[in-house]
Amino acid sequence: MGETANIRRIRYLLIALVALYLIGPTLVVIWLSFSTDEVLRFPPHLFSWRWYEVFLFDERWNEAVRRSLLVGSLATFLATIIGSVAAFGTARTRLPGKQIVEIFAIAPLVVPPIILATGGYSLFAKLDMIGSNIGLAIMHTVLGVPYVYLIVSSALARTDPSIELAALSLGANRWRTIRDVSIPANLPAIITGALFAFLISFDEVVVTVFLSGSLAPTLPVRVFSSLSLAVSPVVAAVSTVQIIIAIVLMCLVGFLQRWQRRWAEAVAH
Amino acid sequence: MGETANIRRIRYLLIALVALYLIGPTLVVIWLSFSTDEVLRFPPHLFSWRWYEVFLFDERWNEAVRRSLLVGSLATFLATIIGSVAAFGTARTRLPGKQIVEIFAIAPLVVPPIILATGGYSLFAKLDMIGSNIGLAIMHTVLGVPYVYLIVSSALARTDPSIELAALSLGANRWRTIRDVSIPANLPAIITGALFAFLISFDEVVVTVFLSGSLAPTLPVRVFSSLSLAVSPVVAAVSTVQIIIAIVLMCLVGFLQRWQRRWAEAVAH
């Protein structure tokens, strides 16, 4: 109110600088991916699609993509079920010990990944499951549960809790109430949670490094190892693909959230 | 309603199993840290404090702790300021382009860490800042901003927006309003955000591996390297210390959140 145009210009400049800083590293990666150089160096010589070709036609990269998708799907499936059930349990029932359920559901978010790596490695080494997709998916599930839990919980906090009572009063038994009302009325949030769980699995490095063993690693771990060894611009191309996937999923999330929020407006107040 | 005691017992058993699964790996690490064995193996022979002694008196571990604290403090300071300013900007002003600020502030949460590692490495290699504490702190700041932003934003959504107008009407200028009302009325959330930013920096591995260069690594990176080389139970001891720090910080967070929530109740209705 009353500030001059100059102050406003400086303010916008500052915002732009901070914004650039926050996404700068990402932009650098995208830039690098079109490099013509043989090694990763900054600033790159432009412009070529060659590293995308390498990524697309190299069998080792393809295998990494397949493994990422397989593990990611399994982990997403499990995390979505566990996280959603926990969210409904704490938001809609009167079980004692809700707070404890909440703590367990959020815990993996706070536990340092290096600890999950250490613990998971020790456990699965004993079970001879190092390198198994199942073992990896189980650990990724642990990482995904808190996201599903938090997203579904916050949607439930905004959804009218009496819609389930209404279904019961209209003659639906418990199972039909869950099937016809509880799940569909919160579907956008459940899908959002699932997308996050997938993204977590798809991006995770630390735990995966230890659990993938000698078998083909997932995509990000392959990037990680490539970086440690020969720093080839193909990792920039792979990373760019990962960024694009993340952006697409987040646009989907934005759409789903608007959908869920509009549903929440159906409540009288 | 009408279920028998048996069904309820089965339900509790299921909850307990899932809970154990979610925090199982963490418990394993704590268990391992008291091993008497020379190498990490499961189940361990118990009981000894020797690995804690190694951690406490080994200069290389001590150096890692110092570096973690230094980088963490710097990153926390920067992330708290940037995240809080962005949160206030989007929640309490009418600047156009709020949504864009929001997207930039949350972006680092969604960008795969491996990309931040690639981008950051390329950038800082050029600037000859690989191994510098400043460079590392800058990258950790990027990782911490979204947490501060989300936590402070959600507190602001619950705080009465008219308290700032009230301060202005009572005669406080803009600066005094920020100092006397905006900041203190949201202090618990700002501190919570800072704690999260610190924890993120204190736990981060992927980005740090690439940016710490040949100098002493931070604590989790040292654990990571130790695991890759000789798997000694000292890493379990270090991890246990990390877990304890995380738990203490989270208890603090729980306390701060209750505090902020009680303040939100001061709003009419």
Next chain:
Amino acid sequence: MSAHLGSITGSRVQMRNLTKEYGIVRAVDNVSLDIEPGEFISLLGPSGSGKTTALMMLAGFERTTSGTIHIGEQDVTLVPPFARGIGMVFQSYALFPHMSVYDNISYPLKLRRMSKLEIDERVRRAMDMVKLPPDKFANRLPQQLSGGQRQRVALVRALIYEPHVLLMDEPMGALDKNLREELKLELLSLQERLRLTIVYVTHDQGEALMLSNRAAVMRDGRIEQVANPEALYRRPQTEFVANFLGEANLVPVEQSSEREFTLPDGQVVRSSPDISVDPSQSYLLLLRPEEIEVCAEAEAMLRGRIQSTVYLGSSIRIDVDTPIGVLTVVAKPNQSRRFERNQIVGLRFATGDAVLVPKEARAG
């Protein structure tokens, strides 16, 4: 909502010694109430009086701690909500946000495995009845409706499967004033046609007086009085009921003979013969503001000084300081007569058939 719904007649509902405890708190405390078939009964009380908890037990959403509930001939105390054959309208309306208006209304019929054809016919007819033409509204989502439209959808959805009891939990709470008046009249005419048994929870005494055949005034989990609106307003049995239903002047009186009571200024009023008086109890005389008339000083029973006047449009509220206490009087505004502060005015009221209310013992 006629045609198919025309044949409904409500069931009898009986609550017997109903109690609900949460830990050490008794939300509902030994409530018994017989509701006649086709009766519109309100549970009226301030928040925390247990009215909503009682309704939740009727619906089956809350287990009873003790006591029984009968709907019709059946003991439903342990029957789950979906098998009680009730309809319910929630304060938030509880429309399914992911279903269109049509799907919301047809949901209970689908659960009852009706044919598509019959469902379609019924839903369309019902929507027409409540002035939501199917062509326009069938495919809308609840969030695309106004408050009043949502309320009507919720009502139709709760009635389309012809339940014999309709439970309503403050259904007007979220509507603005004009809409509320309109829907109250609609609800009255609906009930007149269908002769449903309606249990209506509200904290608004005006709503309860206007809508119900009888109202049960609740306080601290117990029923204070059950009666028709006029009896509640004119012959409350407790001080709480007298104060809760509209404004009340309560003047302390002393019993002088069996039916005669003395006011603080020595005047005598005769109690209504149908009120039985306990000699060990202190009583208060109830004077509703509109029962006191402002008159010329010569004709007055009482004189007093005006403490404050408040203009309310259709009436003027005057507080008059009299020898028997400060009395609130409601007078019609009148161009020729003005009321000013500190003016001395005369008051009079009928002294026969006085309504006496037992004085409440207060702690301290």
Next chain:
Amino acid sequence: MSAHLGSITGSRVQMRNLTKEYGIVRAVDNVSLDIEPGEFISLLGPSGSGKTTALMMLAGFERTTSGTIHIGEQDVTLVPPFARGIGMVFQSYALFPHMSVYDNISYPLKLRRMSKLEIDERVRRAMDMVKLPPDKFANRLPQQLSGGQRQRVALVRALIYEPHVLLMDEPMGALDKNLREELKLELLSLQERLRLTIVYVTHDQGEALMLSNRAAVMRDGRIEQVANPEALYRRPQTEFVANFLGEANLVPVEQSSEREFTLPDGQVVRSSPDISVDPSQSYLLLLRPEEIEVCAEAEAMLRGRIQSTVYLGSSIRIDVDTPIGVLTVVAKPNQSRRFERNQIVGLRFATGDAVLVPKEARAG
């Protein structure tokens, strides 16, 4: 709040051609209003009528698109809120959650660099005045107070630095009914003592009638009518004002001579001489429900059939279908006289000094 605050007298407030546009929406459209020193004025209107936006511009929280604001002699149009010397009470009270009651109230004094001693004396006295004894309340946090107590703290905080204008944004909105009545009376007596200029925003016509010296009825960003409560209620100048302030029967009439108008049934009413009539305009006769009397058929001006009756406790609302339309009548309940549906009753009302309201042109 006397002593130190005793000397306050309000400033004049003037709004001149005030307009606020948000994009293409005009929230406030060319509003001019002169508020006298010491006047209690309400901005009354439904939500979206621009009343809150107008208040926000007065407070300085919203920039004006065009027009000027004067407080006292000063043009404050471009003055930031903290330098306008106003007090404001928000709907949410806007107490600082991290400060005790004492710190909240003393904050404006601290900003004014008063000595600790003087602050302490003033705050304690002010707290005593609004019945919040400092011993008990000084160290409480806002969330430890009840709604009414919070409201009082907000009021004291806005008054302790003796602003000459007090702005209030629906300050009763969050309180329950009984508390509201009590605080309205407190506010009236406060204003009487301090002679503050008060601008009070509300959507509740009862509040506006009860509290204000004058009220400005707003609609779609414009002022429809500014007048004292009685004039607004009895002589509304537009159909909207007639309907917004209480219930209104509006009967179409035809002009037959300069001051005479014919009702649909042929009867003639004479308009009040202070109403100027535009011959090209259609008019409606305003009959407030309490101005119509139910009487014996012999004495009646009109006969009609009762459509519905609603018992409201202190009165009965009757809708009567008459040759001039359905009229709503409010009658006193009477033991000897009962009103039933379909009964034929006689009605009468005064035909002199009739209030006529221009009929609104409606689109479509």
